[in-house]
Amino acid sequence: MASASAAVRFLPNLPRPSRRRGIRCATERRALFGRIAPVYDDLNDLLSMGQHRVWKRMAVSWSGTKAGDTVLDLCCGSGDLAFLLSEKVGCTGKVIGLDFSKEQLSFASSKQYMKSNSCYKNIEWVEGDALDLPFPDCYFDAITIGYGMRNVVDKPKAMREMFRVVKPGSRASVLDFNKSTQPFVTSFQEWMIDNVVVPVASSYGLGKEYEYLKSSIDRFLTGCELEDLALESGFSEAKFYEIGGGLMGNLVTKR
Ligand SMILES: C[S@@+](CC[C@H](N)C(=O)[O-])C[C@H]1O[C@@H](n2cnc3c(N)ncnc32)[C@H](O)[C@@H]1O
Numbered sequence: 001m002a003s004a005s006a007a008v009r010f011l012p013n014l015p016r017p018s019r020r021r022g023i024r025c026a027t028e029r030r031a032l033f034g035r036i037a038p039v040y041d042d043l044n045d046l047l048s049m050g051q052h053r054v055w056k057r058m059a060v061s062w063s064g065t066k067a068g069d070t071v072l073d074l075c076c077g078s079g080d081l082a083f084l085l086s087e088k089v090g091c092t093g094k095v096i097g098l099d100f101s102k103e104q105l106s107f108a109s110s111k112q113y114m115k116s117n118s119c120y121k122n123i124e125w126v127e128g129d130a131l132d133l134p135f136p137d138c139y140f141d142a143i144t145i146g147y148g149m150r151n152v153v154d155k156p157k158a159m160r161e162m163f164r165v166v167k168p169g170s171r172a173s174v175l176d177f178n179k180s181t182q183p184f185v186t187s188f189q190e191w192m193i194d195n196v197v198v199p200v201a202s203s204y205g206l207g208k209e210y211e212y213l214k215s216s217i218d219r220f221l222t223g224c225e226l227e228d229l230a231l232e233s234g235f236s237e238a239k240f241y242e243i244g245g246g247l248m249g250n251l252v253t254k255r
Pocket residue numbers: 026029030033074075076077078079080081098099100101104128129130131145146147148151152153
């Protein structure tokens with residue numbers, strides 16, 4: 001873990017959206033995730049060749065979730081991380097999966113009914129905004145957010161909300177694409193998006209929706225910047241791990 005003294009590194013001037021632009025942006029993103037919801041899981045499996053399941057297991061493990069915990073999966077989408085968390089906390093624990101897309105949540109909840117494991121009954125799906133969480137302070141034993149931080153319109157606000165609702169001593173685990181500082185990794189990532197991701201998504205009629213990936217990674221934060229953002233938001237420790245050959249990254253923070 002990086003020490004709190006690392007907080008002296010300065011954050012870049014993150015673009016803070018004006019209120020009106022922020023709302024328009026958030027509405028467009030909610031609509032985008034609603035459109036891709038029906039094929040989201042299939043595309044994740046296809047485009048990552050199943051690797052996203054490994055990265056999600058790592059994110060859950062880094063969150064420090066244990067039996068009996070009450071945990072939050074932010075921007076849960078179709079619920080992969082929430083289901084993994086559910087297995088960890090068991091029948092005595094509780095998982096809340098929160099997302100602002102009704103369509104994603106309805107896929108998550110239909111998957112919950114199809115799965116036979118009775119412990120999945122410990123998951124509750126909540127329609128809500130990561131920037132204004134409907135939970136009291138210091139409520140959760142752990143938080144995960146998979147491929148969500150890159151997509152929220154106000155990243156500092158989302159980080160502050162995560163800090164607010166997690167208990168002192170507990171962790172948040174933030175999995176996403178890595179905005180690499182290595183030119184080779186960035187070029188390879190862009191090549192993959194242009195030549196694999198977008199063409200495959202186009203075959204599902206969703207090419208335009210996935211074109212947005214490249215600019216969202218470009219506007220995202222590097223591992224160091226994510227560590228700084230976490231420390232500036234109040235977390236006492238923050239450490240970023242590159243995974244998937246540097247294409248993905250996972251920030252682990254402790255309140
Ligand atoms: C790329 S998906 C990730 C889904 C899932 N966590 C996974 O790893 O497969 C990003 C999700 O973030 C959600 N999202 C984006 N901004 C949000 C916000 N402000 N509040 C709640 N959900 C948000 C979207 O609706 C979408 O389901």
